[in-house]
Amino acid sequence: MGKKQVTFADIAEYTHFSKTTISRYFNHPDSLTLENQEKISQALEDLGYKKNKLAKVLANGKSEFIGIIVPNLYLHYYSEMLTQILSSYRDYHYKFLVFVSEYGPEEEQQYIDELMAYQIEGLIVLSHTLSSEKLASYQIPIIAIEREADHICSVTTDNYMGALQATSLLIRDKCDILIHINADVPKEIPAYNRICAFEDTCKEHGVPYELHLDVSGDSYQDLYAQMRNIFTNIDERHPNKKKGVFLANDTYANMFLNLIFQKYGCLPDTYELVGFDNSPIANEAILPITTIGQQINVIAHTTMDLLVQQMEERKKRKPTPLAKPIHKQIAPVLIRRETTN
Amino acid sequence: MGKKQVTFADIAEYTHFSKTTISRYFNHPDSLTLENQEKISQALEDLGYKKNKLAKVLANGKSEFIGIIVPNLYLHYYSEMLTQILSSYRDYHYKFLVFVSEYGPEEEQQYIDELMAYQIEGLIVLSHTLSSEKLASYQIPIIAIEREADHICSVTTDNYMGALQATSLLIRDKCDILIHINADVPKEIPAYNRICAFEDTCKEHGVPYELHLDVSGDSYQDLYAQMRNIFTNIDERHPNKKKGVFLANDTYANMFLNLIFQKYGCLPDTYELVGFDNSPIANEAILPITTIGQQINVIAHTTMDLLVQQMEERKKRKPTPLAKPIHKQIAPVLIRRETTN
DNA sequence: TTGTACGCGTTATCAC
């Protein structure tokens, strides 16, 4: 490996101080005279010293590593969340070891074990193949984002509130019938609340509504084909009614909008559309789509806040572990664009 | 920090072997009898041993860390590239420390210094604020992706070939006039070749062409407003000609297509459009857009190949450093969809 | 096949 690294020992020899003093230069510089600080600083220059943080970690046990496991980066939601989390380096100086997990629980476990071997101080989980019970057993601070989290801390969009806003808007706009299009979301997933809120709100206002919870498929083409069926069905069955359609995400909403445009060449006033996520496609669609915007930056920030707090607590002499997992909900915001009103 | 970790020393005591033997159990298991392997394996279970890779790194100097610096993850190109690179963990078992650099050279330098302090064995750079000369000075294997790379290795899409394919297609389809829409790309950026190839090919075939290289702006709205001007201009000046439009990326192409649809309610046969990137928007547009697909997986794979090779070389007793940086070009593929033919 | 002794680069403890 060429020549060895320059170490504290070299600096010590060069300056006629001890290794301890060199260490103190970095960690408690005030305990040295200015003159000696200057000498050491000079020596570092002269010898071309480079820090070795791994040695530091081994000695003091603080890796400053945080692990992240994300299911993919294909969805804008995940890539943006990752960006925001990584950006927190500027505030907290934790480093991130990132894994993309797409092949199920075994793979994910292997990743976590690897992360543990690198002495991560905390873990952020966006994937959902491992149960929160299993995750909790690792005994380090963990924050789950937008997933089942009975036994660990979590940060989640307030899905109920978001769907309520969307539904209320469609009702205010005097739609004759409300329609919600979604996948068959399992009840334990936070996003299930979008369905609940839609139904609750419709019932509460006595507005007729329909649920289409059969969207599924592995490719865009699959999804699009199904969406076409749903659209045709709706369009035929309610020809003259004003239809308020709340879609589970902006990708769905964009598909639906495209189908409308291809049939009518415009968005007729018998349709109102609301998506969810505020992903780029909502803006780039043929008409900018009204949507419920997840506050990804707030979620990321809250996550880091929670995590850092627990990691710091853990470094104290007498740590007080959390009695119960903390769960935070972040309110989304309605973004009105051109598919409503 | 609760109770200490279980170490080789503990296992050694428990099994009445020496630490060395425990170490060998992991690194050269064949040198132990099966019986003793079993004993140690049992002891690891009993005591709940967890690896500490940081200690291993300190001892043998191989961190198995690779640093990545990416400008953002907003663009699908970057997030997909990151995904592909991270996925290579399955093949090579290198771990990735990821930084997003958006605030210029000082920030980026700080990140690299931090990465060096964690003893990364290699670096992948997708950002372009630091010169390749500066990067080369760090004396570790570095691969640049799609950026200036005079003094370091690089992997790049064959932009010339891609633009040539796009242009040729439009010529084959008998467009009367060819139009290229792009930002004012600096010559040193690889993507500049797209402009060259477009011009060369048009000239070669004696086809009339126009260049619109004035797209710029900080927001989608800005860009869209400019694209509207360009569209109006083109649409008015060449009313009856068949216009073959090659756009610098799929986002531009989608904007242009939306503008056409909003005016005509369809894509008239006086227009053909080709984008670049094969990003999701090309598929999700009102009409699926013909585009030049960057082979992101191939680029990522080539990058890791190159990097791993150099990192391995560096671990040998007598490393032979590269005489000159290696530059690889990956051919893109034409993806024919519904905006041509 | 197994063990001894030391090194990796830094921090922590205690003494001066």
Added chain:
DNA sequence: GTGATAACGCGTACAA
């Protein structure tokens, strides 16, 4: 203010 010394957990000659 400064220094010796012992950790931190693992790898590796070299010896046996």
